[in-house]
Amino acid sequence: MKFGGTSMATPDRIRRAAAIIAAEAAAGKSLAVVVSAMAGKTNELVAWSDVLGAAAQGAPASDDEYDVVVASGEQVTSGLLAIALRNMGLRARSWLGWQIPILTDDSHGKARIVDIPGDRLGQAIDAGEVAVIPGFQGVTRDGRLTTLGRGGSDTSAVAVAAALKAACDIYTDVDGVYTTDPRIERKARRLPRIAYEEMLEFASMGAKVMQSRSIELAMAYKVPVRVLSSFNEKPPEAGQGTLICEEETDVEQRIVSGIALSRDEAKVTLLGTPDRVGVAADIFSRLADARLNVDMIIQSPAMTAGAANLVFTVGRRDAAAAEKLMRDAQSAIGFKEIALDTDVAKVSVIGVGMRSHAGVAGTMFKALADKGIAMQAVSTSEIKISVLVEAGRGEEAVRVLHAAYGLEEAA
Amino acid sequence: MKFGGTSMATPDRIRRAAAIIAAEAAAGKSLAVVVSAMAGKTNELVAWSDVLGAAAQGAPASDDEYDVVVASGEQVTSGLLAIALRNMGLRARSWLGWQIPILTDDSHGKARIVDIPGDRLGQAIDAGEVAVIPGFQGVTRDGRLTTLGRGGSDTSAVAVAAALKAACDIYTDVDGVYTTDPRIERKARRLPRIAYEEMLEFASMGAKVMQSRSIELAMAYKVPVRVLSSFNEKPPEAGQGTLICEEETDVEQRIVSGIALSRDEAKVTLLGTPDRVGVAADIFSRLADARLNVDMIIQSPAMTAGAANLVFTVGRRDAAAAEKLMRDAQSAIGFKEIALDTDVAKVSVIGVGMRSHAGVAGTMFKALADKGIAMQAVSTSEIKISVLVEAGRGEEAVRVLHAAYGLEEAA
Numbered sequence: 001m002k003f004g005g006t007s008m009a010t011p012d013r014i015r016r017a018a019a020i021i022a023a024e025a026a027a028g029k030s031l032a033v034v035v036s037a038m039a040g041k042t043n044e045l046v047a048w049s050d051v052l053g054a055a056a057q058g059a060p061a062s063d064d065e066y067d068v069v070v071a072s073g074e075q076v077t078s079g080l081l082a083i084a085l086r087n088m089g090l091r092a093r094s095w096l097g098w099q100i101p102i103l104t105d106d107s108h109g110k111a112r113i114v115d116i117p118g119d120r121l122g123q124a125i126d127a128g129e130v131a132v133i134p135g136f137q138g139v140t141r142d143g144r145l146t147t148l149g150r151g152g153s154d155t156s157a158v159a160v161a162a163a164l165k166a167a168c169d170i171y172t173d174v175d176g177v178y179t180t181d182p183r184i185e186r187k188a189r190r191l192p193r194i195a196y197e198e199m200l201e202f203a204s205m206g207a208k209v210m211q212s213r214s215i216e217l218a219m220a221y222k223v224p225v226r227v228l229s230s231f232n233e234k235p236p237e238a239g240q241g242t243l244i245c246e247e248e249t250d251v252e253q254r255i256v257s258g259i260a261l262s263r264d265e266a267k268v269t270l271l272g273t274p275d276r277v278g279v280a281a282d283i284f285s286r287l288a289d290a291r292l293n294v295d296m297i298i299q300s301p302a303m304t305a306g307a308a309n310l311v312f313t314v315g316r317r318d319a320a321a322a323e324k325l326m327r328d329a330q331s332a333i334g335f336k337e338i339a340l341d342t343d344v345a346k347v348s349v350i351g352v353g354m355r356s357h358a359g360v361a362g363t364m365f366k367a368l369a370d371k372g373i374a375m376q377a378v379s380t381s382e383i384k385i386s387v388l389v390e391a392g393r394g395e396e397a398v399r400v401l402h403a404a405y406g407l408e409e410a411a
Numbered sequence: 412m413k414f415g416g417t418s419m420a421t422p423d424r425i426r427r428a429a430a431i432i433a434a435e436a437a438a439g440k441s442l443a444v445v446v447s448a449m450a451g452k453t454n455e456l457v458a459w460s461d462v463l464g465a466a467a468q469g470a471p472a473s474d475d476e477y478d479v480v481v482a483s484g485e486q487v488t489s490g491l492l493a494i495a496l497r498n499m500g501l502r503a504r505s506w507l508g509w510q511i512p513i514l515t516d517d518s519h520g521k522a523r524i525v526d527i528p529g530d531r532l533g534q535a536i537d538a539g540e541v542a543v544i545p546g547f548q549g550v551t552r553d554g555r556l557t558t559l560g561r562g563g564s565d566t567s568a569v570a571v572a573a574a575l576k577a578a579c580d581i582y583t584d585v586d587g588v589y590t591t592d593p594r595i596e597r598k599a600r601r602l603p604r605i606a607y608e609e610m611l612e613f614a615s616m617g618a619k620v621m622q623s624r625s626i627e628l629a630m631a632y633k634v635p636v637r638v639l640s641s642f643n644e645k646p647p648e649a650g651q652g653t654l655i656c657e658e659e660t661d662v663e664q665r666i667v668s669g670i671a672l673s674r675d676e677a678k679v680t681l682l683g684t685p686d687r688v689g690v691a692a693d694i695f696s697r698l699a700d701a702r703l704n705v706d707m708i709i710q711s712p713a714m715t716a717g718a719a720n721l722v723f724t725v726g727r728r729d730a731a732a733a734e735k736l737m738r739d740a741q742s743a744i745g746f747k748e749i750a751l752d753t754d755v756a757k758v759s760v761i762g763v764g765m766r767s768h769a770g771v772a773g774t775m776f777k778a779l780a781d782k783g784i785a786m787q788a789v790s791t792s793e794i795k796i797s798v799l800v801e802a803g804r805g806e807e808a809v810r811v812l813h814a815a816y817g818l819e820e821a822a
Contacts, residue, residue, distance in 0.1 A: 011462040011463050045487065048422055048487075052426065052495040052498060053494045053495075053497070063497075065490045065493040065503075065505055066490070066494065068505050068507070069487050069490035069494070072483040072487050075480075075482075075486070078479065079483075080459055080460065080463055082479070083460055083463045083464045083480070092476075093476065094476055094479050098509070099554055143510055145507075
């Protein structure tokens with residue numbers, strides 16, 4: 001079981017999480033519980049570290065001492081939850097990252113888990129003790145504290161589940177994964193099941209339910225993950241929440257599982273780039289060297305012979321940097337004009353079923369065209385088709401596509 | 412070096428502490444620095460633990476999970492100070508209690524240090540790295556976190572100094588130990604030196620400069636301790652602060668070092684206790700069994716033959732418990748009446764010099780009598796004479812005695 005920062009925000013919320021855990025224990029389950037820091041706490045600790053490290057000449061923002069500071073947030077909630085569980089008559093103890101140990105590499109601030117010896121932990125759990133584990137933190141083989149990067153508690157939870165050969169329930173402030181954001185489309189439906197690959201696409205599109213890394217890990221170790229609401233105090237019944245699992249266990253044969261909207265998009269247009277081999281490679285090497293993630297890429301012939309127009313999208317916070325990088329290299333690359341447009345949104349249709357079904361793109365393009373929603377760019381993957389539209393029409397596009405694929409109907 | 416919670420209260424204060432440390436390092440010293448949690452932080456963590464553990468049936472307030480929670484406060488400041496020191500160009504790292512390790516027994520919430528293997532720590536310091544150590548925390552041989560009880564960071568600092576065979580500078584919000592509280596007597600003087608035994612008496616009288624346990628430890632391991640102000644940014648010069656050291660090194664040959672006032676006193680009077688062997692033993696055994704610390708005891712003949720009046724003092728927060736304990740045992744003990752008086756204060760004259768000088772008590776009693784200050788009780792030790800007076804005249808008594816022993820004059 002994993003509880004996020006909202007579920008740990010106050011002693012009262014911690015008590016509520018303890019009640020859910022106690023109900024699961026009463027149902028005869030052997031439990032390990034991974035917790036986040038109190039909501040807002042990690043930001044506070046990071047801010048203090050940044051203030052004191054700010055003026056450092058070339059010192060990295062995240063180092064070993066940063067990890068000593070920020071790992072403390074989860075230590076607090078793990079101890080508090082253990083206290084609350086004992087107070088309900090359960091046997092419980094906290095297992096800090098270095099006590100298990102959750103071994104990581106030494107990439108402080110964004111460490112990767114390399115091993116979790118599950119023996120001692122497993123023995124304690126088998127003996128009937130609830131193990132409470134601070135998420136986000138680990139330890140190097142040298143005994144230095146590490147943290148896994150923001151949202152790392154999901155990764156901790158899946159990794160612990162993998163080490164214990166257990167299933168993983170993620171308790172969060174939503175009761176599952178939906179066909180689209182219910183705030184955009186009232187008719188959005190909770191999906192009882194979703195494939196790892198689909199969940200990955202949803203996560204990378206900004207759905208805040210789980211961190212992408214944790215889903216990749218679950219997929220690699222075949223850990224069944226269930227997303228559940230932490231607002232129920234009763235043990236979850238079968239069919240509640242959303243089960244994230246392997247594709248073949250998904251018997252629904254859906255073609256499209258959901259529609260995602262990302263507002264964090266910016267479009268860069270390079271007009272009149274020289275139409276010769278190596279120009280595109282030059283442009284995207286420069287962007288990659290500057291660690292600017294490019295998402296969609298469209299190349300089209302320009303009006304002038306021997307020239308092409310090139311469009312790509314980046315995240316909004318990278319937009320200014322990408323534009324500056326291109327302007328600085330304008331003469332080297334040889335394009336004529338550059339334009340930056342942040343008034344765009346990306347709408348994606350996601351579904352593992354589209355691998356084996358033609359016509360998904362056709363339905364999408366027709367539905368948008370019928371409403372006069374212009375597509376500024378298109379990109380596709382095996383299980384996703386994304387289009388870039390005018391920002392003001394993004395939500396409308398979501399509703400149009402939700403209806404076009406019949407997602408409001410029970411599967 | 413040890414910095415308390417006030418010196419760690421904000422990033423700005425932490426930066427100021429780092430500047431003091433950097434100045435000491437620049438002076439060529441090898442340094443270990445022990446830090447408290449941010450002022451107020453431990454109270455917050457304790458409050459959360461108490462709220463969640465409150466309803467526990469018979470569960471101890473301080474257990475292993477309480478320690479997991481409250482030890483986090485010092486972890487945060489040790490990491491932040493290490494960040495600040497690195498930012499000033501120093502080599503520094505935090506050493507958490509379990510990393511050194513600071514081994515303790517398993518009396519959670521009030522653990523005692525049993526060993527500090529200083530080898531690895533000493534090597535790192537000798538190699539020019541500032542070691543930043545969270546105070547207050549330790550670890551059992553089983554690898555469970557412990558804390559040393561409130562104010563335990565002083566004890567951590569002295570213990571680390573003992574393990575490293577180093578001297579210990581305690582940075583605090585006063586610039587040394589005074590002949591008496593300067594808020595009571597303007598003419599109070601800073602003592603350049605004070606014997607461990609004297610400092611113990613000052614500490615047990617409520618002087619908040621250092622925790623008693625830490626002074627006992629310093630005395631046992633002959634660790635020279637200096638109390639210094641954390642408000643200077645320059646390295647302390649010789650003669651600054653107050654050096655707490657062995658008696659024989661104190662060449663001043665003072666008779667009385669200072670006057671202390673304790674307002675945390677309550678007087679219990681038992682009238683008409685039976686004047687027979689074993690009654691006093693019975694009374695004080697009952698108080699000891701209930702863990703109520705008795706300070707002064709005076710027995711005097713009562714007006715009735717075969718009876719005695721017995722007066723004792725306890726700390727104010729124990730007063731109600733002591734009174735109830737006595738009332739419940741009234742028929743068993745056989746006294747006639749009980750009276751509780753919290754309108755009292757204790758004034759003490761302290762000095763290792765009084766061991767070899769007669770006349771100290773005479774001077775005290777005469778000075779108080781000349782001003783008409785009645786002594787309700789007297790107790791003496793080898794280096795201290797305490798009298799109980801009406802609370803409203805406590806400060807006046809301090810000033811009278813400060814003058815009577817000539818403490819305002821340069822020694």
